[in-house]
Amino acid sequence: MERIAHLSAVFSFPTSKHRPLSFSPFSLPPISYISEREVANKKSRSSRTDSDDFNIATKTLKLNPEISPHRAVSAVRLMRIEFGGAFSDLLNEQCKGSDDNEMRYIERTLGFRTRDLDNRDRRLVTEIVGGTIRWKRYLDYLILSLFHDEKIFRNMEPLLLQILRIGFYEIVHLQMPPYAVVDENVKLANAALRRGAGNMVNAVLRKLVILKKNQSLPTPKVDGDERQKARALATIHSHPVWMVRRWINLLGVEEAVKLMKWNNSEPFFSLRANTVKGFTRADLSRELEILKVPHELSRNLNDFVRIKTGLQVVKQAGFLEKGLCSVQDESAGLVVEVVDPKPGERIIDCCAAPGGKTLFMASRLKGRGSISAIDINEGRLRILKEAAELHAVDDLITTVHADLRLLAVENGNMMAADKVLLDAPCSGLGVLSKSRFTVEKETGRHGTAKQLAGFTSRFSFDNSLVKPGGVLIYSTCSIDPVENQQRIAAFLMRHQEFKIDPVDGYVPSDFVTGDGFYRSDPIKNSLDGGFAARLVRL
């Protein structure tokens, strides 16, 4: 701890009035100090238009060949995710690592251009952005412990903080040569911010390297009352405190820790072969062998294979682009098994976009039947429509841009369906190994639970969407009973015209709960968490 105290003295920055004239690595500039270049940029920006910005970005910004492009892209992308609400998975999917728009945004933010990303860079961006989001709470704890003064940490410029998080993540979690990591992040801070920022990054990261080498990284002690213990575990395993407390209550400490470890592990991905295009799982497996992507056949679903690494290789080989397969977790595939679509059936998919389950259900209709894919989000619905064309199932799917709650209440012109899938928007507590940052705040989760309550009750008010004898399937990608079993219980209390149809026989017995629901458990089944109930209308 002595070393840390020493650093805290180093990082108690003088005000700009007392700013030293020259900086050594241990005499650092004030964090709020803005370079002349930035001041000039700010002034001229006030009278510039977007298209001016575009021209400046594309024409006048200089190439900086010394900066590693994957770090530059990762830093700005992390900043966008944290402050702009962009989704890391969507950025990866849609921008394939960096499309023109994103690159322009990155260049404008940094004030220079980097060389183009190659495949290795793209893989590194995915790894660094995903890992930094996953480990953010723990990384911030480490950074803060080196600063000591919380105010400096809290007031740090967003880009500087992302550069530090990246450096900390690379040093603590990736097996990369530490001093190369330090140098690269220093260069980035110098170029994107100012020399003093690079000095600070240099000093902090070097300190971290020494602590790591001496195996003396600070770790919070798990002791005190329940709340304090939960706080410590939340930091060590980098999860929100409210979530840790909830899981300890639900599962006990041991299982809660296992769950957090699962969430922090490199996620598995599953691919579903699109048999509609005559591309079978055997074809997919053969192609993966040629590409040298290690994989295994799913034990739970006929069309699925699992891969741990090599998703980028699969993307580059064009299989996704050609609609020959799609990325879909088995836990989502199993929900479709619970729906059990049959040729000729009419299905309503209530919260359909971006359409993973819609496409799989359509493939099961064998060219006969129909699916109305409803979603409130027009952009996501457009993605669904394009994917349906790509997968050659567009003739079976009609997209409906609507708020389900209103549509259900005013359901005048929709025919009652054989099956209705309500894949409700939820906290996503089952899929944290893949998308952590959506649930950082407890308020978001409570909001969701509340929304769900309204959602299912309003929906069920006009139950004519489900024809008598038809089936309503309620599903979530959450493992929280509040969003699952409790919703079903509340629904059945109000709607005695529905009864539970146990999912035995639809999914392997491993996934069937005592109440007859489908539940996938990240620890037990090594899949994303998920839930589904089959409710038959009498």
Ligand SMILES: C[S@@+](CC[C@H](N)C(=O)[O-])C[C@H]1O[C@@H](n2cnc3c(N)ncnc32)[C@H](O)[C@@H]1O
């Ligand atoms: C869990 S996601 C659905 C995932 C989708 N079923 C799949 O498998 O790809 C929930 C969806 O519900 C949609 N949604 C949220 N509120 C809605 C509403 N009031 N009416 C219709 N759709 C809604 C969201 O836009 C989101 O696309």
